[in-house]
Amino acid sequence: IKSKLPHIGTSVFSVMSKMAAQYNAINLSQGFPNFPVAPELIENYQQVIKGDYNQYMPMPGAPRLLTEIGQKVEKHYGRKVNPETEILVTAGATQAIFTAIQAVIHPGDEAIVLDPSYDCYAPTVELAGGKPIHINMEPDFSVDWNKVEDAISKDTKLLIVNNPHNPGGTVFSEKDIQAIEQIMERHPHLYLLSDEVYEFIHFEEKHISINSRKAIRERAFITSSFGKTFHVTGWKIGYLVAPKALMDEVKKIHQYIVFSVNSTSQQTLANYLPQADLSDLGSFYQKKRDFFRELMKNSRFELLDCQGTYFQVARYSEISDKSDVDFATELTQKHGVAVIPVSGFNKDKHDDHLIRFCFAKDEDTIIKATEKLCKI
Numbered sequence: 001i002k003s004k005l006p007h008i009g010t011s012v013f014s015v016m017s018k019m020a021a022q023y024n025a026i027n028l029s030q031g032f033p034n035f036p037v038a039p040e041l042i043e044n045y046q047q048v049i050k051g052d053y054n055q056y057m058p059m060p061g062a063p064r065l066l067t068e069i070g071q072k073v074e075k076h077y078g079r080k081v082n083p084e085t086e087i088l089v090t091a092g093a094t095q096a097i098f099t100a101i102q103a104v105i106h107p108g109d110e111a112i113v114l115d116p117s118y119d120c121y122a123p124t125v126e127l128a129g130g131k132p133i134h135i136n137m138e139p140d141f142s143v144d145w146n147k148v149e150d151a152i153s154k155d156t157k158l159l160i161v162n163n164p165h166n167p168g169g170t171v172f173s174e175k176d177i178q179a180i181e182q183i184m185e186r187h188p189h190l191y192l193l194s195d196e197v198y199e200f201i202h203f204e205e206k207h208i209s210i211n212s213r214k215a216i217r218e219r220a221f222i223t224s225s226f227g228k229t230f231h232v233t234g235w236k237i238g239y240l241v242a243p244k245a246l247m248d249e250v251k252k253i254h255q256y257i258v259f260s261v262n263s264t265s266q267q268t269l270a271n272y273l274p275q276a277d278l279s280d281l282g283s284f285y286q287k288k289r290d291f292f293r294e295l296m297k298n299s300r301f302e303l304l305d306c307q308g309t310y311f312q313v314a315r316y317s318e319i320s321d322k323s324d325v326d327f328a329t330e331l332t333q334k335h336g337v338a339v340i341p342v343s344g345f346n347k348d349k350h351d352d353h354l355i356r357f358c359f360a361k362d363e364d365t366i367i368k369a370t371e372k373l374c375k376i
């Protein structure tokens with residue numbers, strides 16, 4: 001078979017999680033929580049599974065879940081969305097991103113990707129026949145918006161942003177959002193894909209959703225993931241918000257990728273959403289971040305700032321001059337802690353001697369992992 005993605009191998013998340021299992025290492029690599037989810041969510045699931053939710057949901061999503069998502073978007077961001085025409089429930093944010101990109105990108109179109117970037121963006125653009133244009137973020141993971149604007153050509157159709165940012169842990173400031181607005185205003189042929197899967201996981205900095213920005217949301221696809229919000233990454237349920245004209249095109253593609261997504265999980269989330277307190281999630285993860293950082297004080301790792309997501313980036317230059325891939329391999333195989341090399345998020349593979357830890361873990365795991373890391 002002739003490969004459509006000849007330059008792409010297996011995702012770094014799969015590679016590192018597999019290595020963690022093989023070497024019996026504590027897995028701080030792939031991002032997933034290892035603590036129990038809310039008991040109410042499980043109880044809701046048990047009720048739903050006993051009920052009659054075993055057949056296809058309507059193509060765009062469970063009607064009550066669409067309504068609940070609409071209310072959530074209105075409550076948090078003051079945006080009134082029509083659940084029937086402007087929301088789509090997807091198989092994780094991954095499928096929302098894939099489908100939105102398929103809808104906008106035609107062969108020859110360009111999409112701007114800010115590196116380090118989440119692994120699915122660029123290959124998805126290529127699968128649509130488009131060309132990803134990679135712009136490197138600054139060393140502190142801030143964005144030089146002039147560089148972004150300079151990269152826009154007549155063929156550029158899409159700007160992809162991720163806020164809060166994985167792996168950088170940065171959160172866009174008001175200035176960043178204004179810069180995006182100005183770019184969108186100056187380039188009327190441009191659409192925006194705003195990946196906001198960590199929308200509720202932010203700390204000292206406030207997260208500004210594109211949902212709250214009237215000027216650009218009419219040309220934006222915004223995605224979120226219940227996997228991150230309710231600690232259920234394995235359920236693979238996310239959603240996309242976009243204005244009707246954009247969503248009509250997305251739905252044409254969605255119906256041939258999955259048609260509709262898992263009924264029982266959707267119905268459970270519909271029942272659970274009204275009782276869930278989303279405002280707590282930031283402080284829940286802030287405590288984990290602070291706990292992890294405190295215990296790492298005695299290590300030789302230099303921890304970068306972390307304002308959002310459940311990832312902490314660290315520089316290891318004081319410990320080793322190996323490449324980040326070799327260092328991550330050594331950490332996993334010799335020291336018993338699996339991590340992600342940050343160069344895996346860079347198209348040019350540039351290596352700033354940074355690794356990413358996932359701190360979405362119970363206290364015991366954080367203690368055991370940091371004990372090992374402090375001995376290195």
Ligand code: PMP
Binds near residue numbers: 031095224226
């Ligand atoms: N975008 C980012 C930035 C992510 O970190 C993730 C999850 N790792 C996703 C998208 C995909 O989310 P989901 O698991 O819901 O497909």
Ligand code: GLN
Binds near residue numbers: 014031166
């Ligand atoms: N989003 C998760 C991470 O960044 C991994 C998701 C996946 O394994 N595809 O680690």
